[in-house]
Amino acid sequence: MNMSLSEVKKLPLHAEHERFRANFMEFAGWTVPLSYSSIVDEHDAVRKNVGVFDVSHMGKILAEGDRASDFLEWVFSNRLSKISCGQAIYGLLLNPEGGICDDVIVYKLAPNRYFMIVNAGTRERDWEWLNRNSDGGVRLTDQMDSLNILAVQGPKSPDVLSEVFQCDFHHCPSFSCREVVFRNEKILIGATGYTGERGFELFAPVGISTELFRAIFERGAPFSIRPIGFGARDTLRLEVKYLLYGQDMDTETTPLEAGLEWTCDFSKDFLGKQALLKQKENGILRKLVSFEIPKGGIARHGYEIRRKGEAVGRVTSGTFSPSLKKAIGLGYVPVDLSTIGSEFDVMIRERAVKARVVKAPFYRHAV
Numbered sequence: 001m002n003m004s005l006s007e008v009k010k011l012p013l014h015a016e017h018e019r020f021r022a023n024f025m026e027f028a029g030w031t032v033p034l035s036y037s038s039i040v041d042e043h044d045a046v047r048k049n050v051g052v053f054d055v056s057h058m059g060k061i062l063a064e065g066d067r068a069s070d071f072l073e074w075v076f077s078n079r080l081s082k083i084s085c086g087q088a089i090y091g092l093l094l095n096p097e098g099g100i101c102d103d104v105i106v107y108k109l110a111p112n113r114y115f116m117i118v119n120a121g122t123r124e125r126d127w128e129w130l131n132r133n134s135d136g137g138v139r140l141t142d143q144m145d146s147l148n149i150l151a152v153q154g155p156k157s158p159d160v161l162s163e164v165f166q167c168d169f170h171h172c173p174s175f176s177c178r179e180v181v182f183r184n185e186k187i188l189i190g191a192t193g194y195t196g197e198r199g200f201e202l203f204a205p206v207g208i209s210t211e212l213f214r215a216i217f218e219r220g221a222p223f224s225i226r227p228i229g230f231g232a233r234d235t236l237r238l239e240v241k242y243l244l245y246g247q248d249m250d251t252e253t254t255p256l257e258a259g260l261e262w263t264c265d266f267s268k269d270f271l272g273k274q275a276l277l278k279q280k281e282n283g284i285l286r287k288l289v290s291f292e293i294p295k296g297g298i299a300r301h302g303y304e305i306r307r308k309g310e311a312v313g314r315v316t317s318g319t320f321s322p323s324l325k326k327a328i329g330l331g332y333v334p335v336d337l338s339t340i341g342s343e344f345d346v347m348i349r350e351r352a353v354k355a356r357v358v359k360a361p362f363y364r365h366a367v
Contacts, residue, residue, distance in 0.1 A: 059142075121245070338357065
């Protein structure tokens, strides 16, 4: 359902994006920057230098209390006991049938105190779902309106943050997190991101976000920092096969089909486990694959996949890779078509165009 203009929300930093002459788009009920220059230029800026994304549309939920750890272990597919305070972990929220309700990152701030980032399009549903599955031993706080999220991504991101906060960010392990102080306010910074490059996500109180945004660009100027829109965010994430909820996975797909079994720790109990064990025993019928199109066009979301003229699947994500200079995509196909080197046709403008299954990720950054 399309929202009316009055229902579409603006990011708290909307005026700053206007100052950078952003081109806007609607995404998950929000007006967000699509681009500021060209998607390819912004993509390259993140791969080579550093860029800033405003992803404040994402949901933010605090979970704390004596039974917060037990609660999250039950509703979260991965094992939280794998991480210590000051670390984060990626995993899934599943329904009893094993379908993917959302993919999330959980940061452990203290014993029995966790911070969870959920997708914008599923935020309200996730909030209701978490509360519905709570037994009262955990306090859940929706921090949607109190925090902004700025993602500073790219090989020079540690240089920028070291200048902004006057402390070293060059030796932060991936999926670690720490608190810093800016304008007398605490900011949580996670060594996480959605680009495949080194980077950080900053969770800052809304009241200081404009000052922080401007400080990042002022201090980052010597490092060729750029504002980056959602267009480049999509090409960057697809090159490294980071899935997009609502396209590459949803409640009708399971982790086994989506290639996300690694996020499920079967050594513990979690919601949806029994359904997945049954599916493992019976075997899956389809699988998400990475493919490239040597020539003939670009696959887009929803395009039909055919084998010998018969429809067998759909493209979930597709683009032209700015880094690799070729068309790439993701899609669900029958298991017997999922091996590396398998070929099928993608229907592009009523033409059958040959595609080949390849190993993921498509892009690996230079060491």
